[in-house]
Amino acid sequence: MTVPNPPVWEYAPAPESRDIANLKPGYRPFVDGEFVEGSGEPLKSINPATEEVLAEVSTASMSDVDIAVRAARRAHDEVWGPMSGTERAKYLFRIARLIQERARELAVLETLDNGKPIKESRDADIPTAAAHFFYHAGWADKLEYAGLGPDPRPLGVAGQVIPWNFPLLMLAWKIAPALATGNTVVLKPAETTPLTALVFGEICQQAELPPGVVNILPGAGDIGAAVVEHPGVDKVAFTGSTEVGKIIQRAVAGTPKRLTLELGGKAANVVFDDAPLDQAVEGIVNGIFFNQGHVCCAGSRLLVQESVAEELLAKLRYRVSTLRLGDPLDKNTDVGAINSREQLTRIRELVESGDSEGARRWTSPCALPERGFFFAPTVFSDVHQSMRIAREEIFGPVLSVLTFRTPDEAVARANNTPYGLSAGIWTEKGSRILWMADRLRAGVVWANTFNRFDPAAPFGGYRESGFGREGGRAGLEAYLDA
CATH class of the missing domain: 3.40.309.10 (Aldehyde Dehydrogenase; Chain A, domain 2)
Structure with missing residues (x-):
């Protein structure tokens, strides 16, 4: 079959203003409700479309991981775990609304840091991230009716490591169900795309989330490994390559930690x-x-x-x-x-x-x-x-x-x-x-479609694509001790 050459369409440039991102010269880890100076080696976040340095990011060290896990444990035991589901839901709804209010800023920052087209950040990533918080807020006071046991309880502290392809959306996939079920979080964003995750720390402050409930530690793979292996972490969730997933599975084997892995694919x-x-x-x-x-x-x-x-x-x-x-x-x-x-x-x-x-x-x-x-x-x-x-x-x-x-x-x-x-x-x-x-x-x-997602639909794989589900009622189970 012969198809004619496509017509040459001339599109006038339609650039989104990068000023909307409110880009800062430096970003810092978010620990126990505050932005702190990390004691790790600073890294430079690069715009992949221009190779320019966007910002310098202060990174965490091993001691910072321990401080963050202890803060998360204290917040779980004293505040977030005992809090009623109804009260937790209010915080998640507040976070969802703040993501919506700051959607344009987050979309531009995501595109600068990641390299994806602005129309994807604007129309897919950021709205879906907000949708996950809205959806899981609705579950927070209904967990006993989820069919996951008569008395579902949070596991405790969740250590989460996310990839660079959907930085804020993967954060939402991880943090929203963890908070809805009463867990606290220590999250390590990808080394090349930490900026929207750290701005999420600002959103936690705006939402007046209790200190220690969410902690965000930028850094390289050694910091992710330290989060996974820390004895104070009860649940590990990882999205990334199959090779790293296997390393994490070996590290967690023989411990009481719960584990979910969302790995590679060849669909x-x-x-x-x-x-x-x-x-x-x-x-x-x-x-x-x-x-x-x-x-x-x-x-x-x-x-x-x-x-x-x-x-x-x-x-x-x-x-x-x-x-x-x-x-x-x-x-x-x-x-x-x-x-x-x-x-x-x-x-x-x-x-x-x-x-x-x-x-x-x-x-x-x-x-x-x-x-x-x-x-x-x-x-x-x-x-x-x-x-x-x-x-x-x-x-x-x-x-x-x-x-x-x-x-x-x-x-x-x-x-x-x-x-x-x-x-x-x-x-x-x-x-x-x-x-x-x-x-x-x-x-x-x-x-008859592809790449369609909904927060109410569970997502996950088999074999070398990992195990466990994220999203939907099934995704709650990974964060509950029912």
Whole structure:
């Protein structure tokens, strides 16, 4: 199938003002209700779109971890744990409203620190973060009716480590259920994206959250390890790479600590020959190029039924060629910057392996900015399951396309991965959707859509994608001793 070249549209620049972020020259850890000078080695937060230094961040040391855990324990035992669910809910509602009130500021700061397009920060990340606090506030006084035991009690102090791809949203996924269930928190944000997490400390102060209930410790991986291994932590929650997840699981083994892990993925997006192809193309693009592919559940493997593969690929390449890559603060931008030089190097290395192993590479003709960490959207066809690009998580804007002939073969290929976080199905047959969903080994299966989330819906994986659920009633269980 031949698709004409896309029309050349000229978009006038529509930049959001960076002044809205209220960027400060320095940021400090948030411990026991106050911003303190950390005793760790300071780090510089970098704008991945320009490589400029945004701010210097004072980081925590091992002694700071101990101080934060002790503050969280005291707050749990004396204030937050004994507090009624009704009173806890008031604080969570207040936090949710403050996130909404400061939404534009948080969105711009997130885009500066992370590199994602402002329209994603503005329309997805920040509103969903507020929604998680609203949702969990509603549960705070209803835990005894959640079906999790007659007398559900908080575990105590939760140690939480979050990644750089959705900094504030991952914070909300972790902190909201912990607070709703009566736990206190020591959270370590990602080294490259600490700024919105530290501004969340300001929101805690504005909400008059009791001191010690939330503590935020910026730093490198050693600080995350110290939080995980601290004997005063009762519950560990981690989102990040499978490799680090395995290290955490070994560290927690043999201790009474509860553990949930949300790790990597290599999701299959399965398109049958009866699928609405134009709709499927939009879902495929959203599934892999949203947030530059920095999504654990990204649909990075496209499985297409052979009879429509050529037509779908032509439509897909045309659609990808229309994506606008550039300044993340421009409201017209579809694809922003890769979060770090380290991640860009890994993406390039895996893409080169696809070339060397014989896959057919197509790259969007979009121009790349002269500065910053950018990678053009890329689609590989003629991919075989043995290739690295079909097996390893690239965590970037790179799609691998494989084909299948029968539904049984689609299931076998989709499940031929050590991961099991998510999957997508595109077909007009409801019976086929149910048949496939029952056989796909994935924690979340989307039907004729992709990357749709709701705070009331549990999210999590199987096998090397981790265990435990976040969101919904099921997500409360991880923070309760029922």
